[in-house]
Amino acid sequence: MDRKQLIKKYFNFFKSKNHKEIPNTSLIPENDPTTLFISAGMHPIVPYLLGQKHPLGKRLMNAQKCIRTGDIEEVGDSTHHTFFEMIGNWSLGDYFKKEAIEMSFEFLTKHLKIPVQRLAVTCFAGNKDALKDNEAAEAWKSLGIQKERIAFLGKEDNWWGPAGKTGPCGPCTEMFYWSPNKIPAPKKFDPKDERWVEIWNDVLMQYNKDEEGNYNEASQKNIDTGMGVERTVAILNNLEDDYEAEMWKLIIKKIEKLSGKKYKGNKRTMRIIADHIKASVFIIADGITSSNTEQGYVLRRLIRRAIRYGREIGLRDFTYKVAEPVFKIYNDYSKLQKNKKHILQELEKEEEKFNLSLEKGMRIFNGWERKIKEGFRKNRKKIKWSKGKYLLKGKEAFLLYQSYGFPLEMTIELAKEKNIKVDEKGFKKELKKHQELSRTATEGRFKSGLADDSEATTKLHTATHLLLAALRKILNDKNILQKGSNITSERLRLDFSFPRKLTNEELQKVEDLVNAQIQRGCEVIREEMTPKQAKEKGATGIFNAKYGEVVSVYTIKNCSKEICSGPHVKNTSELGHFKIKKEESSSSGVRRIKAILK
Numbered sequence: 001m002d003r004k005q006l007i008k009k010y011f012n013f014f015k016s017k018n019h020k021e022i023p024n025t026s027l028i029p030e031n032d033p034t035t036l037f038i039s040a041g042m043h044p045i046v047p048y049l050l051g052q053k054h055p056l057g058k059r060l061m062n063a064q065k066c067i068r069t070g071d072i073e074e075v076g077d078s079t080h081h082t083f084f085e086m087i088g089n090w091s092l093g094d095y096f097k098k099e100a101i102e103m104s105f106e107f108l109t110k111h112l113k114i115p116v117q118r119l120a121v122t123c124f125a126g127n128k129d130a131l132k133d134n135e136a137a138e139a140w141k142s143l144g145i146q147k148e149r150i151a152f153l154g155k156e157d158n159w160w161g162p163a164g165k166t167g168p169c170g171p172c173t174e175m176f177y178w179s180p181n182k183i184p185a186p187k188k189f190d191p192k193d194e195r196w197v198e199i200w201n202d203v204l205m206q207y208n209k210d211e212e213g214n215y216n217e218a219s220q221k222n223i224d225t226g227m228g229v230e231r232t233v234a235i236l237n238n239l240e241d242d243y244e245a246e247m248w249k250l251i252i253k254k255i256e257k258l259s260g261k262k263y264k265g266n267k268r269t270m271r272i273i274a275d276h277i278k279a280s281v282f283i284i285a286d287g288i289t290s291s292n293t294e295q296g297y298v299l300r301r302l303i304r305r306a307i308r309y310g311r312e313i314g315l316r317d318f319t320y321k322v323a324e325p326v327f328k329i330y331n332d333y334s335k336l337q338k339n340k341k342h343i344l345q346e347l348e349k350e351e352e353k354f355n356l357s358l359e360k361g362m363r364i365f366n367g368w369e370r371k372i373k374e375g376f377r378k379n380r381k382k383i384k385w386s387k388g389k390y391l392l393k394g395k396e397a398f399l400l401y402q403s404y405g406f407p408l409e410m411t412i413e414l415a416k417e418k419n420i421k422v423d424e425k426g427f428k429k430e431l432k433k434h435q436e437l438s439r440t441a442t443e444g445r446f447k448s449g450l451a452d453d454s455e456a457t458t459k460l461h462t463a464t465h466l467l468l469a470a471l472r473k474i475l476n477d478k479n480i481l482q483k484g485s486n487i488t489s490e491r492l493r494l495d496f497s498f499p500r501k502l503t504n505e506e507l508q509k510v511e512d513l514v515n516a517q518i519q520r521g522c523e524v525i526r527e528e529m530t531p532k533q534a535k536e537k538g539a540t541g542i543f544n545a546k547y548g549e550v551v552s553v554y555t556i557k558n559c560s561k562e563i564c565s566g567p568h569v570k571n572t573s574e575l576g577h578f579k580i581k582k583e584e585s586s587s588s589g590v591r592r593i594k595a596i597l598k
Contacts, residue, residue, distance in 0.1 A: 001112075001236045002246045003085065003229050004332065007063045010087045010227075013107050019089055020056040027067050027286045028295065030485055036295050037067035037283075041088035042203075042224045047565055048092050049168055049205065049222050055528045055550035058094035063087045063229070065333075067279060069298050072305070073409075075275045076268040078241040079197060082302065083279035084230050091223035097173075100202050100223040101139040104175065108200070112236060116144055118178040120189035120196060124159060124171030125152035129215040130207060133158075136173045149189045157191070160203040160224075168218060170206040174198050179240050199235060200227040243271050250325035251278065258321060259313040269309045276306035277319055277347070281326045284343045285335045287483065289587055290350045303350045304405055307358075319351045320344040354405055361404030365411070368396055369418050390419065394426020401427070456489040459575050459597055462524060462556070462568045463514065464492050466578070467595065469560035470513040471496060474506055483590045491596045495586045502583050502591065511595075514578040517559050521573035525555045526566065539563050 001009075011021060025044045027037050038044070041064035048054040064086050074080040091100065108114045121140050126132030137150050152158075161169030176196040178185035189196065205222040207215040234242045243252060243263075251274040252263050263270050283299045290300040303319060310318055323344060327336055336343070372390045392415050400406035412422050464485055472480050475498065484495040502510075528550050534541065539553045541563035554568055555561045569575065577598040586592040 001233065003233055006229060006233055006236070007085075007087060009111060010063070010107070011061060013111050014059075014061040014089050014103075017059070017089075017103060019059040019061040022056060022060050022062045024062060024064055027065060027282060028288065028484060036298060037069070038064065039066050039068045040064070041066070041086045041226055042090070044565075045090060045092075047567060049090075049224065051220055052566060054092060055552050058092045059090070060092070061087070061089040065282060067283065067298075072301075076272050078243065078271075079231055080275075081230055081242070081279075082275050083282050084228055086226045086228060088224065088226045090225070093220040093222065096221050096223060097136055097204050097206075098139045100204070100225065101136060101173065102143065104200060104202055104225065105140075105143045105145075108175065112232075114177065114235070118185050119145065120149040120151070120176045120178070120185075121145055122151045122153050122158050122172075122174045122176070122191055124173075125154050127155055130159075130171065133171045133173070133204070136171065136204065140173070146187075148187050151189050151191045153191060161205070162209045166209050166211055168205045168207070168220075168222060169209055169215070170204045170218075170221075173202050173204065175200040175202075177235050179235070181238055181240065197231060197235070199232055201225065241267075243267070243274065247329050248274055250329055251322060254322050254325050255313075255315075258318050259310075259315050261313050266313055269312050272309045273306045273315075273322060276302040277322045278326050280306070280319075280347060281323050281336065281343055284346045285333075285339050287587070287590075289346060290353075300350065300405065301407060303347065304354050305407060305410075307351055307354055308407075308410055317348075317351060317355075319347040323347055357404045361400050361406050364404065365400065365414060368392060369420065372420060390421065392420050392422045394423040394428070394430055397422050397424075397427040398430035401431075454489055456597075457487050458567045459569055460487050460489075460492040461566070462572065463575055463578055463595070463597055464494055465554065465556055465560050465562055465564070465568075466514045466517050466572065466575075467492070467494055467510070467593065468496065468562075469556070470510045470517075471498075471593075474509045474513060475502075483586070491581070491594055493592060493594050495590050495592050497589060498591045499589055500591075501585070507580055507583055511578060511580050517556070518572045518575045518578060520558075521571055522557045522559055523571055524568050525557070526568070527553045527555070529553060531563070534563055537561065 015021075022044065025038065029035055029038055029043060035043070041062055042049065044062075044064070045054065045060065054060065066084055066086050067082060068084075069082065072082060075082055089103070108119065109116055123136045123140075124130070124133040132152065137152070140150055141147060158172045158174065159169070160172050161167065175198070176189070176191070177199050179195050179197045183195075186193075203224040205224060206218060208218040209215050230242050230245065230247060233247065234240075234245045237245060239245055242248065252270055255270050255273055256263055259266075280299055280302050283295065283302075288295045288299050290296055290303065306319060310316075327340055330336055372392065392411070397408060397411045400411050401408060408422070408424070408427055412424070415422050464487065468480070468482055472478055477498070479497075481497045482494065483497055486493040529537070531541075531551055534551055534553050537553070539561045541551075551563050552565060553561060554564045554566065556572060575597055578595060579598055580593055580595045582592075582594040584592050
């Protein structure tokens with residue numbers, strides 16, 4: 001079974017359970033300041049988990065492309081990936097634990113034909129805030145999972161959320177598969193045994209955490225599930241290595257051909273290259289280019305890490321060549337095909353740039369190495385000494401990182417070869433002085449949580465609609481499109497298509513028009529309709545995207561009409577005074593405005 005067959009089978013099964021398919025969205029979150037990338041299928045439906053009504057109903061499903069950067073150091077083993085597809089199903093206040101577990105079990109055993117003898121599960125062990133999840137365990141037992149195959153784990157393993165300080169949260173129940181084909185699964189499940197591979201996670205959103213830190217029974221109990229396509233496809237094909245599955249095989253073969261080396265003796269290196277190049281292709285396809293900030297930095301880090309490992313097996317000028325098979329494997333993603341030329345050019349350009357800085361950086365490093373060792377020999381008592389190794393200062397490591405694009409781990413590895421220790425604490429101290437560039441995709445950057453539907457962000461969300469409408473009118477360009485947005489409780493940020501910098505006069509006119517619409521007290525109306533009806537009524541949206549059968553359309557009278565999931569105020573008079581703080585370039589052909597409400 002390949003990835004397309006698995007996704008189709010999943011959709012057919014949950015369609016029979018009255019679930020509706022929702023779109024596979026961009027990797028770049030819209031109106032969510034807490035993450036750089038979509039890292040789970042649930043991200044696009046967060047407002048509905050919080051209680052907002054979804055146009056397609058209470059039972060949903062999708063296949064969502066995801067990026068997780070928290071596992072970059074783990075990539076290289078047989079199961080971790082930066083880019084992956086996640087299939088999932090949701091219940092928004094409809095069915096709960098027992099039904100969700102029964103559906104999961106039925107799909108795994110009857111439709112994927114996975115023997116129950118190779119399955120085990122974990123449930124929440126309970127703590128001072130929430131009870132032990134005996135309900136989930138009993139549901140598994142009733143389906144034939146032996147008690148020896150059920151493990152109760154603590155909050156660090158079997159609890160989700162809340163994403164911020166408050167909000168929906170609850171226990172998880174995770175499903176594991178015994179991966180070895182030649183060794184029978186042990187009778188008793190040991191979660192620490194890595195031969196048990198997690199394949200599915202059911203999040204049981206039973207509680208709501210309030211501002212006082214109390215966990216209360218939620219008024220709307222939700223189900224959120226996620227199954228990794230890559231791992232499941234490997235399992236269904238009796239593979240113990242994900243990278244031998246069809247979504248990796250062509251990429252690995254390309255690396256073998258270019259390097260003249262075999263996968264068998266270079267598994268970790270080739271996995272890292274294949275993973276990072278694939279992830280980079282999808283990130284570039286969603287409009288990101290390499291830079292030293294946010295998503296662009298993650299992209300740059302992935303490409304440069306792939307280049308570094310490529311050198312270990314003799315690869316030069318290879319990234320765009322390794323990327324070629326990705327377009328064939330994922331030929332069902334039209335965005336990849338449409339942007340293929342641009343994607344390959346970006347990879348080639350970034351590799352050329354890093355090759356130049358790599359040579360310069362290596363000269364700097366080699367010079368420091370000589371000075372460190374010469375200085376130590378002359379001043380043995382004065383030079384800082386750590387565990388028998390020479391020490392490279394944190395500031396020097398940071399210079400390689402900031403000016404020459406050397407990830408810290410690359411500097412550490414280079415230094416280790418020369419018996420030099422890197423002052424990592426000093427490096428981190430320097431890093432704190434600059435904008436956080438990495439790991440924010442999983443750690444979150446604002447205290448507002450995964451989705452902040454506070455009064456402040458709701459107002460700014462509506463203000464964003466007013467801003468976009470004002471830009472189209474003042475600049476006399478109806479084709480201006482929203483290219484991205486990011487809203488916190490303090491400010492809004494709108495990226496929009498436009499070829500030049502706006503003049504101060506134009507910015508003032510835009511600001512004045514937004515404030516005029518606020519003062520006018522325009523009613524904000526939400527309607528549900530088909531995408532076709534929305535288009536016919538003049539609603540703006542990217543209509544070549546895959547919408548569901550019903551969408552929400554928000555109309556601000558005499559101003560704008562847009563497809564949007566909300567939330568919004570009921571009248572623009574609630575917004576206060578709008579003020580543009582900054583206008584700048586975001587990328588080629590895209591401008592960025594930051595604004596506030598006073």
